[in-house]
Amino acid sequence: MFVSNTLGTAALRRAAWCATSRRPEATWLCCLANFRNPLMQRRLQLYDSIGLRAKALRAGLVITLGLLPCLLPRAAQGQSATRESSYPPIEAATDVQPVPLLSGSAGFITNFDAGEPHLAPIVSPVVLVPIRQRWLVESRGTFETDMVQQPGNSAFHGVVEKALDYAQLDFIANPHLTITVGRFLTPFGIYNERLYPVWIRNLQADPLILPIGIGPSDASNGAMLRGGFRASSQWNFNYTAYYSALTTASPVTSARLVGGRAGIFIPKARLEVGGSFQHLLQNERSNSFGFHAVWQPRSLPLDIRAETVRARRGSGYWIEPAYRLSQFPFWRNQMRRTQIVARMQQFFAGPLSVDELPDVDTRQFELGVNYYFLDGLKATSNYGRRFSGEGNKNVWTIGLTYRFIVPLGREGVE
Amino acid sequence: MNPLRSLSVAATILLGLAGSSPRSCAQQQASSSDTAPPVTGIKTSTSGKPVSVSAETKSPSVAPSPAIADDRAMRIEGEKRFSTNCGRCHMAPHKFSPRIMATAVRHMRVRAMITDEDMRLILRYLTQ
Numbered sequence: 001m002f003v004s005n006t007l008g009t010a011a012l013r014r015a016a017w018c019a020t021s022r023r024p025e026a027t028w029l030c031c032l033a034n035f036r037n038p039l040m041q042r043r044l045q046l047y048d049s050i051g052l053r054a055k056a057l058r059a060g061l062v063i064t065l066g067l068l069p070c071l072l073p074r075a076a077q078g079q080s081a082t083r084e085s086s087y088p089p090i091e092a093a094t095d096v097q098p099v100p101l102l103s104g105s106a107g108f109i110t111n112f113d114a115g116e117p118h119l120a121p122i123v124s125p126v127v128l129v130p131i132r133q134r135w136l137v138e139s140r141g142t143f144e145t146d147m148v149q150q151p152g153n154s155a156f157h158g159v160v161e162k163a164l165d166y167a168q169l170d171f172i173a174n175p176h177l178t179i180t181v182g183r184f185l186t187p188f189g190i191y192n193e194r195l196y197p198v199w200i201r202n203l204q205a206d207p208l209i210l211p212i213g214i215g216p217s218d219a220s221n222g223a224m225l226r227g228g229f230r231a232s233s234q235w236n237f238n239y240t241a242y243y244s245a246l247t248t249a250s251p252v253t254s255a256r257l258v259g260g261r262a263g264i265f266i267p268k269a270r271l272e273v274g275g276s277f278q279h280l281l282q283n284e285r286s287n288s289f290g291f292h293a294v295w296q297p298r299s300l301p302l303d304i305r306a307e308t309v310r311a312r313r314g315s316g317y318w319i320e321p322a323y324r325l326s327q328f329p330f331w332r333n334q335m336r337r338t339q340i341v342a343r344m345q346q347f348f349a350g351p352l353s354v355d356e357l358p359d360v361d362t363r364q365f366e367l368g369v370n371y372y373f374l375d376g377l378k379a380t381s382n383y384g385r386r387f388s389g390e391g392n393k394n395v396w397t398i399g400l401t402y403r404f405i406v407p408l409g410r411e412g413v414e
Numbered sequence: 415m416n417p418l419r420s421l422s423v424a425a426t427i428l429l430g431l432a433g434s435s436p437r438s439c440a441q442q443q444a445s446s447s448d449t450a451p452p453v454t455g456i457k458t459s460t461s462g463k464p465v466s467v468s469a470e471t472k473s474p475s476v477a478p479s480p481a482i483a484d485d486r487a488m489r490i491e492g493e494k495r496f497s498t499n500c501g502r503c504h505m506a507p508h509k510f511s512p513r514i515m516a517t518a519v520r521h522m523r524v525r526a527m528i529t530d531e532d533m534r535l536i537l538r539y540l541t542q
Contacts, residue, residue, distance in 0.1 A: 096512040096513050096516050096541060097513060097516070098513055098516035098517035098520060099513040099514060099516075099517055100517070101514060101517045101518065101521075103518070128517050128518075128520075128521050130516070130517050130520055136520055136521065136524060138521060138524070170524045172520075172523075172524075175529070175530030175531075176530075178523075178524050180524070193525065194503050194525065194526060195503060199504070200503055200504045226524070226527060227527060228526075228527035228528060228529050229529050229530070230529050230531060236529055236532075238527035239527075240527075267495075267498050267499075270498060270502075272502065294502050296501065296502065303502075372505065374508070375504075375505050375506060375507045375508055376507065403507075405510060405514060405518070407511070407513065407514055409513075410513075411511045411513055411514065
């Protein structure tokens with residue numbers, strides 16, 4: 001009784017302070033305080049008499065759950081919350097309003113797959129429309145083709161494939177939570193969401209395990225919660241949780257699934273590690289697990305990225321170190337633009353076969369060289385050797401990729 | 415009064431004030447401790463007349479005001495956060511206009527789950 005009274009008094013004081021300082025947890029704390037309040041107790045007895053107590057408790061629970069994302073990170077952050085507030089708000093820091101953008105990438109990739117040439121031009125426009133301070137509409141489409149020579153004809157022919165990669169509405173609810181609805185890239189691992197665009201990826205070929213965990217057409221239709229925040233002075237925490245509904249309408253197909261991803265980033269060590277989980281709510285109702293890591297040692301211009309996946313459809317891993325030659329003492333201007341990339345990957349076929357995945361166990365090694373003319377213009381080339389039960393083969397790739405940004409409004413400061 | 419005479423009187427007063435200020439005394443002591451003799455520069459005014467400039471007004475070791483120091487610290491921190499966060503996936507873009515960068519950074523905040531603090535510092539670094 002003493003404890004409950006003490007808690008009630010403390011909650012009342014905290015609620016009053018929060019209400020005066022207009023903090024968002026004021027409502028929740030007022031609810032907590034009122035449950036300890038004698039007046040509220042009498043009200044609950046009255047509700048009991050008319051059968052409304054369950055409704056009142058349910059309403060309190062809903063309010064509590066709704067405000068949980070606001071409360072948990074603050075509690076976890078501790079001192080860092082006060083340190084963050086020492087920086088001015090974004091409006092004060094920049095004093096600019098964002099402008100809608102047409103961005104994206106384009107590339108012209110040529111593959112020689114076991115000696116057969118493939119021409120693969122690709123254009124991926126991205127439209128970004130910021131609305132006020134907290135909203136963002138973003139969408140990406142892809143137009144690509146795989147042109148090959150027909151027998152007896154020297155010309156290259158192919159069909160342009162169109163895809164809507166994502167079309168989502170983001171609401172930045174608070175510094176720790178962003179709510180996304182619509183069609184979004186399935187956040188399983190890091191490759192699909194962060195490394196997929198041709199101007200970002202170091203090697204143009206997809207990893208063998210990429211189709212695992214990202215659903216049909218690499219995207220999901222539904223809702224997602226995500227965010228990242230500083231959990232302590234040493235590391236940041238990021239998370240996503242999502243639900244996708246079954247959609248069979250092409251080209252916006254998706255599977256019925258639920259999943260999430262969590263990771264920590266240690267800025268001092270420049271190390272990010274994380275894990276992904278997904279449960280398929282259709283067909284075989286299987287689980288998929290993934291693990292990813294990104295490391296950039298401070299002493300070297302080296303990036304190391306790696307992913308591993310385990311699922312009933314197959315398992316495997318890839319690891320990709322990329323080294324900039326900026327430390328070489330000669331031809332400095334050319335060397336700092338040159339990057340050497342390697343990727344080792346292995347795939348183990350699962351009991352369930354999928355069209356996008358190899359049918360048998362496969363190993364592949366790739367070695368490539370990239371040259372950055374500008375930050376958004378890159379020449380890429382690589383050689384790969386694939387070893388599998390279906391036969392070994394060489395894969396050569398050369399290409400040029402470009403990233404563009406065009407403002408869809410006045411560019412000047414308002 | 416003769417303009418030349420009034421100018422010379424004003425210059426004398428200014429030099430006297432500059433020499434008697436505690437800050438310049440401290441700086442002179444500091445410079446003397448570095449065994450570097452105080453240097454007086456000569457610059458030409460818009461009217462073509464030479465005007466004496468004391469050494470401390472030209473010295474790069476003048477302590478910046480707190481606002482400038484804060485701004486510089488935030489810019490350095492923003493650059494560090496930029497290379498740490500954005501450099502994980504791609505190389506640094508060349509700078510665009512502030513309105514373009516504001517949209518791009520909001521997009522990347524959602525995509526790469528950058529923290530709010532990192533986003534503010536990166537945006538400040540990219541737009542200033």
